[in-house]
Amino acid sequence: MSIKQAIKQISGFNYIVNSLNIRSSAGRKQLFSLPFLTNGDDIETALDETETAVGIVNAPENEKRLSMLFSKLMQLHDISGTIRILSDKNILDDVELFEIKYFALLAESIREHAGQLKISFIDIPSLAKVIDILDPEKKRIPHFYVYDQYSPDLASLRAQLNRMPDQGYSEQEIEQARLQAQQLEDEIRKKITQQLYPHARALLKALHEIARLDVVLAKARQAKELGLCKPAIGDKKTFYTGLFHPEIRNLLRQQHKDFQPVDISIPMQPTVITGANMAGKSVLLKSVALAQTMMQFGFYVAAQSAAIIPVEQIVISISDGEDELKGLSSFAAEMLRLNTTIDNTRQHISQLVLIDELARTTNPTEGKAIVCGILDFFIQHNVQSLITTHYGIDMPCRKLRVKGFTENKNNEKITIDNINSFIDYSLEETTEKEVPHEAVKIAEIIGVNAAILERAKKYLKNDVQ
Template identity: 30%
Template sequence: MRLSNVKTRNETGLEHVLHDMNVLTPFGKKHLKEFVPFMPGEETRLEEEFQKIEELLCLYGEKPQKIDLLLETFMDMKDVSFTIERSKNNALTVVELFEIKSLLLKMRRLSEILEGEELSQEFVLLGTAALLDELDPRNDRLDTFYLYDEFSEKLAMQRKKKRDLELKIRREQKQIKQMVESKYGISMSPKFDYVVSKSNKELVKIVHEIPELVVGDEDYMSVIFTLKNTEEIEGIIREMDALAVIIEDEELQIRERLSKRIYTFRESLLKNCEKIGKLDVTLAKAIYAKQHSCVKPIVVKDHAMEIQEGRHLIVEGILKSKGKSYCPVSIALKDGVTCITGANMGGKTVSLKLVGLVALLTQYGFFVPCREAKLGLSNYVHILIGDSQSMERGLSSFGGEMEELKEILDHSRERSLLLIDEIASGTNPIEGLALTKSLVEYLKIRPYISLITTHFDSVTVGQGIRNMQVMGLANADFRKLERELKYANRKERIDIIGKYMDYRLYSAESGEEIPKDALNIAKILGINDEIIGKAKEILDSSGWNYIETLKNEGERRKKDEK
């Protein structure tokens, strides 16, 4: 059973964090794709993961230059796992051998950088120096590769013979060149070429008659003459061709031998690639935590959550880009139902996503964007954001929402974390209230942490239901706010109200009057006083009973009409 689905990871912001991490190696990216969360019962393993992040954070703080060297080494790595597997029954090419040598050099570099540091054994690479010695017989440790003479005495000897023959040909050609230049009064290039313009037809004709020269090449402007090979030179060339076959065969045998040797190191090489991937991802976690002021969460056995001054990373990033500050949110949750009430613009949905993000980050072994966080691991995490639609199946907004709710309830089990945003907002208020209230009653007796945002204050009434209220405009200076709004345009007015909103949560006692932020916002945006007054009258006098009366009256009239 999976911890969460893709939609939940997207809605909470986990996928954004994974995408935003600076993972550099192909091995790290592969490890990231195969990421699995830590589940209840794996708290010890999760603590070990946090310990590794702390170790790298310490190294980052004390020796940042080493971190820079690690990142620089990571950036140049290529995935050669397929080449390693191919070396079993194939002679690797020179390029493939170069890639293996290059990887070995980078493994050696990583080991040198981390030598003497107190890090997890998971990051200590297995020894591969013997293989590097075989691929680098000159021991120059340069990031290049060639089938050096040092790989084989036979190869060295045959190559020397070939070079001697090449010198012999060149000496013979020099002598012929000197003779031709002296005899015919022409000057050839050091490459034994003589270029004649086609416009000089007479000279072209004359040079054609020189027996020691042949046409080597030509273009639309000129003819290029070169020395004609003598019988002696032709004989030397045939001898060189025979040597080339011998050299090529010897090089193949060397490549076969090196390939088989590489395969004997297969297990160590692949294990090191895995270790590098884990180091890359863990270092990326540490750097991300440092850059975003994240802290190590405290993992407890009980299924509960306590977030102190939590920040939703995506929202915080958007606000920072606009020069605005983020208002941190604190919340404590345990098994049972907690409702967050408040008007739109009050940040209820962001608080819901924050809880999901902190929970998922923790279970995937990340530090979290809070001043402090304490939580127990969940078996199942799901977020239901309103207006969930499936256009392919022709479902309405409400229908899609109900289908997803069914999925949540079918998959929920002990130690679930359910995050539900304004359920039934796509239907009429009376039925929406009834459905929300019924869902709350259903969930409050189950061993889940259920956090529900709602406009319906009345669903929070009753034992076993905790109510968290958004501070909203409760402490706002309305006179100052109205002055700022007086000459602002539409977009500016919304931004100004947002500036005065307090997104912190507080626990609202049963029976406590709920701040009427929706009416306050409507009023300061210029809605008619008569409408605002009537709305307050309805809320203050009979609330939903008044709306229920209107509904009953409508039904009675329909019956009378029939």
């Protein structure tokens, strides 16, 4: 999975990416090239780098130096195209030589600031020799010109050209002198390019390392701003305390509402989750998918603490209307995703499977049978999975229930605007086969027509009898 695919597939990941304060175009390019890490050691290395950066960002004594470093990062441009031209041994023009000089001067400055901040996770090579090649005047100014210092002959010819109009030379003679100067300049550009060629790899590495620094520092600042934590690498199960969804939490805060974090463990077997409508089951699955994705791209995660088992694939099935736009019914799309999980299992591909209300769009008898069938398969193969459902499931698997409505001690009026305040989104283990029956109650709260609800209650009462 690439960053772009994760933005498309994982709810809230686009919010995470957009909240990164990356200063440079090179840093942004580096971000979108990040791999989806599946090896625990690689993930720990990425997280350790972010942890080091968090310590640097949080230290008050570093504030001034960081401000200067961030200012330098904002000046960084992606010159990989120019470095590629150099690597191919093509002669560079003045603009390209300026780009390399400007970058080399900037890289040396960033290297110095990084050293002062004791940033140990990057290795920016020295480009002092590159600067010496491009700055014969040693003024260290971000400007390039084929300087007179490159060639005494060129300096003499330029001086002669400046005098020629006042000394009565013809236009033809002046033009001939100009052509000679241009030829000398071309020869010098060729020579400079040849001198720079051995430094192409160092230039590319410096660009890569500085872009990586930009990304890691952005991750660190994000961790501080959003209250993220460094996850551990899980072994036999994944668990979260205080798991939350940053984007949804932000939306609720804009409405002066609170997001209730939840605690959950996810063993290497299927877990069925039940609960009333509006009890947060879908948000829970989205939060788990987001945290898993963030960790495997080397981000801190949205929780108070976490230990997460890395997987090769995250398979998530939550209806969002996109399947219909592709010409698929929600049921057909859901069944195709189930095929993916089954194929992955048979190919021994490690995966985290998250399915919201499996088979809810077909008739209840067959829907329940499909849920039981997939659970039977997942139990047999120890598939790490969370499946929410409104069906009463009698299967030998782990079951969790969202606690749901709390006691209204003050007899406050519950409305669509304050209903979240009366729901406990925390999870509890359950062995019950039946699922909560609170749909009519919620329909009353949100203002569904009373006459319709009375009819519904009558039919519900007849079914119970």
